[in-house]
Amino acid sequence: MQKSKNILIAPLNWGLGHATRCIPIIDAIIKNGDRPIIASDGLALALLKKEYPKQTFIELPSYDISYAKEGQNLRLKMLKDSPKIWMAIRNEHQMLQEIIPKYTISGIISDNRLGLYSNLVPSVIITHQLQVLSGSTTWLSTQLHLHYIKKYDYCWIPDADGPDNLSGKLSYNEDFEIEKVYLGPLSRFKNTGNYQKKYDLMVLLSGPEPQRGIQEKRLLTELKTYKGEVLFIAGKVEKEQKVEKKGRLTYYNYLSTDGLQKALDRSEMVLSRSGYTTIMDLQKMGKKAFFIPTPGQFEQEYLAELLDQKEIVPYATQEDFHIQMLSRVEHYKGLGSIQSSSRSLSSILEETFSSVNENSDPIPSSLST
Known part of the structure; x- marks a missing residue:
């Protein structure tokens, strides 16, 4: 044996x-x-x-x-x-x-x-x-x-x-x-095809500080004028999971893999950094997305520009982003258009x-x- x-x-x-x-x-x-x-x-x-x-x-x-x-x-x-x-x-x-x-x-x-x-x-x-x-x-x-x-x-x-x-x-x-x-x-996720929309937008944050925290504050301010249901994952791995409900926004400090799988299954589009692992995950799940690369992170900027040029995912810089820009997503093919084994x-x-x-x-x- x-x-x-x-x-x-x-x-x-x-x-x-x-x-x-x-x-x-x-x-x-x-x-x-x-x-x-x-x-x-x-x-x-x-x-x-x-x-x-x-x-x-x-x-x-x-x-x-x-x-x-x-x-x-x-x-x-x-x-x-x-x-x-x-x-x-x-x-x-x-x-x-x-x-x-x-x-x-x-x-x-x-x-x-x-x-x-x-x-x-x-x-x-x-x-x-x-x-x-x-x-x-x-x-x-x-x-x-x-x-x-x-x-x-x-x-x-x-x-x-x-x-x-x-x-x-x-x-x-x-x-x-x-x-x-x-x-x-x-990718740690599985595309089950079990899409049941609950959230219009899922915000998925990640990356080292202080940029993760800066982005969180900016987006929470921008989302005050957003009309849809929002699931906000802050990307803070803490001792205990925390959840808050504020109007149409549901806020988690972090989610486990199983929790994120369910969240992605229930979300129509994702707003996130253009980190490579995030791109692989969203491609696996066949998601439409909008990217905001981490300022000064050349790799994320390159990947965001590459996918925008291919009309797969739109992007904006952190400084220029406004919530109204999410309307561009419907005119792009989405990461589900990329087939790879x-x-x-x-x-x-x-x-x-x-x-x-x-x-x-x-x-x-x-x-x-």
Whole structure:
């Protein structure tokens, strides 16, 4: 009988997108009869603890990423913060040397955490950013990212391999040193076709502070003149779920995956950031949407412009957005117009880690908290 493996899976704590797109991978690990060892920090770790309360968790060093209050200052702030980010990468790499024997790790899956590569067991990095947009410094930021990607055995790309992909030029690079595996889009949701409209608009917030909070205040003010039923998900993962009803607006601090699935099923359109994980989720659900990219976040700005040019999703800058702009949505095709298939995660996991010596001992119960 095949013995189960312990697979370390570690998303970056930058907003919630890296954590949420790891959910289908964690589910596939469990489905294969293996054990996910989940490692992250901050809100990403808190969210996954709520999703998988019975699994094993490890807290990793924080990259301590936050946005500038003014979008044009983001690149300068990231440059200023780079020494502490590199230190966190170094610290998590050193910590990994202890994690592998302690938890009997057979393989590593890192979603954009750059220090979790190893020569002891196969290591995978998940990223759709083989080109890292940063304005005039795009070449440099891309080369820095590729430097770390090449330390991994495989690069899993959550997108289709072809011109009709979701991420445009971001997921393509002709560097043949990188072992690329295109997974197709990743989403924790299922398109059940069970659409029963309850809300005219669903607002879905995410991302690091202070921009998440700035956007929340702006939108709550704009929505005072909106005539439809609104479901507002603030994207704040707190100890307890909170819900408030104010007129035609229902406000949640956060929703679980099951809660968000039901919310998306009942919402006619979505107003959100143009983060890549959000795009994959809304494509899976076949939703119409309106995007407001995070100021200064070149990737989100590029994706929003790309989908607008294709007449799939309209967008506006945070500074220019007004609630009346939502009327543009009806003239766009929506993300349901993009057809793409995803590969079986279970089979990819088996292919990637099949050569690993299988673990014989379960995790001690003292580590399973």
